[in-house]
Amino acid sequence: MPSLFLFGASEGGLFDFDATLPLMAVQVVLLTFILNALFFKPVGRVVEEREDYVNTSRAEAKKKIAEVERLETELKEQLKEARLAAQKVILEAEQDSENLYKEALALATSEANASRENARLEIDSQKNEALKQLKSDADNLGDLIVERLLAKK
Amino acid sequence: MGSLPFVLPFAELEVGQHLYWQIGNFRIHGQVFMTSWLLIGALLALVVIGTKKMERDPKGVQNLLEFLWDYIRDLARTQIGEKVYRDWMPFIGTLFLFIFVSNWGGALVPWKLIELPSGELGAPTADINTTVALALLVSLSYFYAGLSNKGLRYFEYYVHPTPIMLPFKIVEDFTKPLSLSFRLFGNILADELVVAVLVFLVPLVLPVPVMFLGLFTSAIQALIFATLAAYYIGEAVEEHH
Numbered sequence: 001m002p003s004l005f006l007f008g009a010s011e012g013g014l015f016d017f018d019a020t021l022p023l024m025a026v027q028v029v030l031l032t033f034i035l036n037a038l039f040f041k042p043v044g045r046v047v048e049e050r051e052d053y054v055n056t057s058r059a060e061a062k063k064k065i066a067e068v069e070r071l072e073t074e075l076k077e078q079l080k081e082a083r084l085a086a087q088k089v090i091l092e093a094e095q096d097s098e099n100l101y102k103e104a105l106a107l108a109t110s111e112a113n114a115s116r117e118n119a120r121l122e123i124d125s126q127k128n129e130a131l132k133q134l135k136s137d138a139d140n141l142g143d144l145i146v147e148r149l150l151a152k153k
Numbered sequence: 154m155g156s157l158p159f160v161l162p163f164a165e166l167e168v169g170q171h172l173y174w175q176i177g178n179f180r181i182h183g184q185v186f187m188t189s190w191l192l193i194g195a196l197l198a199l200v201v202i203g204t205k206k207m208e209r210d211p212k213g214v215q216n217l218l219e220f221l222w223d224y225i226r227d228l229a230r231t232q233i234g235e236k237v238y239r240d241w242m243p244f245i246g247t248l249f250l251f252i253f254v255s256n257w258g259g260a261l262v263p264w265k266l267i268e269l270p271s272g273e274l275g276a277p278t279a280d281i282n283t284t285v286a287l288a289l290l291v292s293l294s295y296f297y298a299g300l301s302n303k304g305l306r307y308f309e310y311y312v313h314p315t316p317i318m319l320p321f322k323i324v325e326d327f328t329k330p331l332s333l334s335f336r337l338f339g340n341i342l343a344d345e346l347v348v349a350v351l352v353f354l355v356p357l358v359l360p361v362p363v364m365f366l367g368l369f370t371s372a373i374q375a376l377i378f379a380t381l382a383a384y385y386i387g388e389a390v391e392e393h394h
Contacts, residue, residue, distance in 0.1 A: 014169045018180050018282070020280065020282035021283075021285055024287075025287075028290060029290065031193060032243055035197075038201060038204060039204065040222065043203075044226075046207045050209055053209065
């Protein structure tokens with residue numbers, strides 16, 4: 001190899017500057033404009049449109065989630081109120097039924113007492129009558145015995 | 154240039170030889186333009202196919218293009234800043250895509266199968282003219298970005314923390330394109346040379362890992378170039394307080 005790197009040689013060489021340089025520069029500038037029109041602008045438009053779409057969709061979804069959460073808390077509140085109301089109603093009903101029961105019990109007890117009193121009074125009067133009867137019978141019988149004894153003599 | 158002693162069909166080393174096209178008084182490197190047109194054509198075909206019928210639910214090539222778009226947007230946005238990155242995204246993206254397809258096209262397409270009368274086809278970025286052209290475009294861009302955004306206040310940047318920085322900042326304006334162009338040129342050319350030398354010495358198996366390393370380097374170089382270009386533009390439009 002006589003000279004691998006022909007520095008400063010008139011013909012050829014690694015550092016052989018010529019019209020290639022400005023022409024290549026012009027070519028790259030042209031390529032920049034072509035790629036801008038064919039690649040960067042259209043692809044950028046599509047990508048940015050998609051980014052916008054994703055962002056708005058996400059914002060909408062967030063709004064919807066917030067709405068759902070609001071409704072959920074509202075419904076939970078309502079449910080809680082309904083539960084409380086139901087408990088109140090149940091309590092009232094229980095109290096009512098208890099009152100009714102007590103009233104009925106009291107009525108029944110008083111009736112029973114009254115009828116027992118009546119019965120006792122009746123029994124007492126009957127007993128007195130019977131005692132009276134018995135006494136008069138005993139008196140008659142005593143009289144009769146006394147008469148008979150006297151008659152024998 | 155003389156060929157090496159044992160000439161294998163696909164392992165010939167030709168460095169610094171060009172296929173010259175004469176246009177008026179100017180000469181250009183034909184092989185650079187042939188490969189760059191093919192690769193740009195492939196890139197444009199991919200773009201046209203992918204953007205033909207775009208939908209909100211991306212399918213097929215549209216996915217790839219959207220991934221690339223997103224990648225380039227993130228790159229531009231992090232380096233240039235939220236305010237003006239939109240203006241520069243096509244330029245940064247074009248730099249990235251052009252360098253990327255050039256590097257990978259040079260590494261993946263078996264150009265050696267096409268015989269040229271002089272020189273050989275390869276990555277357009279392995280030619281110093283291409284990389285210097287790209288680097289000078291970056292220099293022009295950041296000057297333009299700074300001047301159009303801040304007017305003459307752009308030059309405050311040169312004396313920014315203290316006026317002592319002035320010479321360094323002026324030197325930077327020259328070293329930026331120099332380092333950009335030589336980094337890309339050197340990496341891609343070195344990769345091609347390493348693979349060529351290895352293929353020449355051991356034609357089987359051994360060059361394959363180096364080729365994969367070359368693909369990796371190529372992708373990294375495209376990213377580095379685009380990131381630095383975006384960083385320089387971002388530096389130029391940044392507001393100092």
